[in-house]
Amino acid sequence: MARRKGIVETHSYRTFLIVAAFIFILPIWARPIPGEALHMDIVNLMVLTGIYACAVLGLNLLLGYAGQISLGHAAFFGIGAYTTAILCTRFTWFPTWLGVILGASLAGAIGWLVGKPVLRLKGNYLAMATLGLGEIAFILFSQLKGLTGGTVGMLNIPPLSIFGLKFDTDIKFYYLVWAIVLVIMLLTINLVLSRVGRGLRALHSSEVAADAMGVNTGSYRVKVFVWSAVLAGLGGALFAHFQLYINPESFTFALSILFVTMVVVGGMGDIWGGLVGVVALTFLPSIIQVFPEWIPGIPESLTNFSNYALVLYGLLLIIFMIFLPKGLSYGMERGVAAGRRSAKLLLDRIRAHD
Amino acid sequence: MLRVEKLSTFYGNIQALRDVTIRVRRGSITTIIGANGAGKTTLLRTISGLNKARHGLIIFEDQDITNTPPNKIVKMGISHAPQGRQVFGDMTVAENLELGRYSRRFANRAEYKQDIEMVYEVFPILAERSGQLAGTLSGGEQQMLAVGRALMSRPKLLLLDEPSMGLAPKVIQSIFKTLFRLHEQGLSILLVEQDAKIALETADYGYVMRTGKVALGGDAGELLENEEVKKIYLG
Ligand SMILES: Nc1ncnc2c1ncn2[C@@H]1O[C@H](COP(=O)(O)OP(=O)(O)OP(=O)(O)O)[C@@H](O)[C@H]1O
Ligand SMILES: [Mg+2]
Numbered sequence: 001m002a003r004r005k006g007i008v009e010t011h012s013y014r015t016f017l018i019v020a021a022f023i024f025i026l027p028i029w030a031r032p033i034p035g036e037a038l039h040m041d042i043v044n045l046m047v048l049t050g051i052y053a054c055a056v057l058g059l060n061l062l063l064g065y066a067g068q069i070s071l072g073h074a075a076f077f078g079i080g081a082y083t084t085a086i087l088c089t090r091f092t093w094f095p096t097w098l099g100v101i102l103g104a105s106l107a108g109a110i111g112w113l114v115g116k117p118v119l120r121l122k123g124n125y126l127a128m129a130t131l132g133l134g135e136i137a138f139i140l141f142s143q144l145k146g147l148t149g150g151t152v153g154m155l156n157i158p159p160l161s162i163f164g165l166k167f168d169t170d171i172k173f174y175y176l177v178w179a180i181v182l183v184i185m186l187l188t189i190n191l192v193l194s195r196v197g198r199g200l201r202a203l204h205s206s207e208v209a210a211d212a213m214g215v216n217t218g219s220y221r222v223k224v225f226v227w228s229a230v231l232a233g234l235g236g237a238l239f240a241h242f243q244l245y246i247n248p249e250s251f252t253f254a255l256s257i258l259f260v261t262m263v264v265v266g267g268m269g270d271i272w273g274g275l276v277g278v279v280a281l282t283f284l285p286s287i288i289q290v291f292p293e294w295i296p297g298i299p300e301s302l303t304n305f306s307n308y309a310l311v312l313y314g315l316l317l318i319i320f321m322i323f324l325p326k327g328l329s330y331g332m333e334r335g336v337a338a339g340r341r342s343a344k345l346l347l348d349r350i351r352a353h354d
Numbered sequence: 355m356l357r358v359e360k361l362s363t364f365y366g367n368i369q370a371l372r373d374v375t376i377r378v379r380r381g382s383i384t385t386i387i388g389a390n391g392a393g394k395t396t397l398l399r400t401i402s403g404l405n406k407a408r409h410g411l412i413i414f415e416d417q418d419i420t421n422t423p424p425n426k427i428v429k430m431g432i433s434h435a436p437q438g439r440q441v442f443g444d445m446t447v448a449e450n451l452e453l454g455r456y457s458r459r460f461a462n463r464a465e466y467k468q469d470i471e472m473v474y475e476v477f478p479i480l481a482e483r484s485g486q487l488a489g490t491l492s493g494g495e496q497q498m499l500a501v502g503r504a505l506m507s508r509p510k511l512l513l514l515d516e517p518s519m520g521l522a523p524k525v526i527q528s529i530f531k532t533l534f535r536l537h538e539q540g541l542s543i544l545l546v547e548q549d550a551k552i553a554l555e556t557a558d559y560g561y562v563m564r565t566g567k568v569a570l571g572g573d574a575g576e577l578l579e580n581e582e583v584k585k586i587y588l589g
Binding site: 205210 | 402404423424428434435436438442443449452453454456459503504
């Protein structure tokens with residue numbers, strides 16, 4: 001097979017090394033930022049970022065490469081979380097790592113059940129199907145009291161331990177989660193550069209032609225969707241073992257929209273961009289919450305981020321679709337390039353003046 | 355080489371093909387002409403497995419290929435250049451060509467080189483533009499790319515859907531000249547066209563389709579002289 005040893009490949013792997021190095025050293029200098037207003041615990045937020053990144057990487061493939069949208073990824077995230085939470089609290093002997101694997105697998109299986117019939121149809125039926133799935137999952141999480149603890153949720157979830165190694169502090173969990181994210185990144189880069197990836201890119205570019213070339217578009221869409229469900233389930237399971245407590249409020253429609261917003265803000269079909277989107281939007285609430293405290297006489301309701309989160313995500317989606325459809329990272333690249341150009345122009349002017 | 359027998363294809367409840375029967379002889383150029391919505395595209399899509407046939411048979415080199423999945427059909431030697439060119443706009447010319455042989459999973463690098471050299475020989479302009487994004491090519495160049503991409507899977511039979519669409523007469527002439535050269539080298543071509551004149555002048559055989567049915571069929575030269583064809587399609 002003709003493998004392209006082009007820019008994509010070297011570029012991706014180099015970026016990978018830079019990101020990996022950055023992640024490795026980050027906790028060393030990132031102390032919690034003290035002070036009245038901006039109390040951010042960077043390591044803690046970065047763990048959450050990594051957890052969300054699992055879900056968003058898969059969704060990014062789905063949106064960017066398979067051209068399909070899921071409005072119910074919170075369901076897979078929740079299925080992963082509840083599966084391992086139920087297993088590990090019911091049976092205290094149950095290995096937590098196995099719970100995580102089963103959680104991700106169950107999410108994938110349900111993704112297959114939903115995606116298989118829907119994705120064979122042309123058009124965007126997946127959006128509707130997943131929207132329904134998200135609502136059903138939320139209702140089940142709240143109503144199956146015997147199993148899920150209802151709206152109160154599940155307490156006392158044991159921390160993750162893998163062969164005797166216990167991940168019970170933020171810093172340990174940080175390294176675990178990011179190791180997992182980096183492995184997923186590698187798998188994703190390889191997927192995108194493989195024959196399957198080329199088929200997906202073709203599918204994204206012209207479905208009619210991809211079909212005609214013999215790319216099995218229907219089955220590729222199903223595979224990408226199932227893979228994205230598995231990754232969301234994995235993220236959810238990790239989430240359960242990190243928070244040690246879950247309730248249905250963590251898996252609402254707002255989370256599904258947050259995932260989609262992360263993909264769009266970061267850049268659809270751009271693996272690294274997706275990561276940028278996750279970081280930006282995971283840190284956003286902590287940054288934004290500072291401002292209401294500074295404005296006197298602001299209504300109580302605006303001091304709580306979750307009250308206006310959906311509105312904000314919606315606005316971001318619209319703004320990005322109109323002004324930066326290729327996402328933040330692409331925009332930054334362009335911005336840097338433009339900055340360089342104008343700086344050079346300015347320098348040339350000054351030189352000409354001398 | 356290809357026999358289509360009493361083929362019927364539906365979109366939901368709408369019947370797009372009604373008992374269509376055609377033949378493509380080995381080494382021939384066979385053309386299908388007809389007005390908008392006659393079912394020409396549907397016929398090609400059904401042959402290449404993109405649409406399901408409800409009744410009828412498609413026989414290719416003595417094998418029943420009715421409702422065989424598209425990737426298998428490509429492997430058997432039928433290649434389809436879809437209507438409206440449909441190049442992969444955000445990929446380079448070379449990447450487009452590479453996707454043309456997508457179904458040949460285990461083909462090796464030497465074969466790939468050979469195939470791409472062959473396409474570049476047929477369309478030298480594609481060699482010049484190999485690194486350019488396909489979406490930025492001119493209409494004529496995109497059509498050449500679409501044909502070139504279809505040639506990459508080493509087809510025995512090429513299905514072409516309206517290669518003249520939206521192109522200037524000069525460009526059309528040049529593309530049809532190339533098609534004729536490919537035909538002389540032994541490729542069989544099933545050509546769907548709106549431009550009945552150039553199609554019938556290039557082809558050996560022709561069929562006229564009307565509302566999902568084959569209305570007329572015969573030697574291209576005879577069809578050119580046919581009063582009805584003259585009146586309706588050659589105006
Ligand atoms: N995806 C579809 N769903 C429903 N009906 C369709 C679909 N595609 C085509 N048709 C219908 O089938 C009929 C035949 O269409 P087809 O595209 O095969 O015609 P055509 O001869 O290729 O026309 P043109 O010259 O305009 O390309 C038309 O009536 C069309 O409306
Ligand atoms: Mg057509």
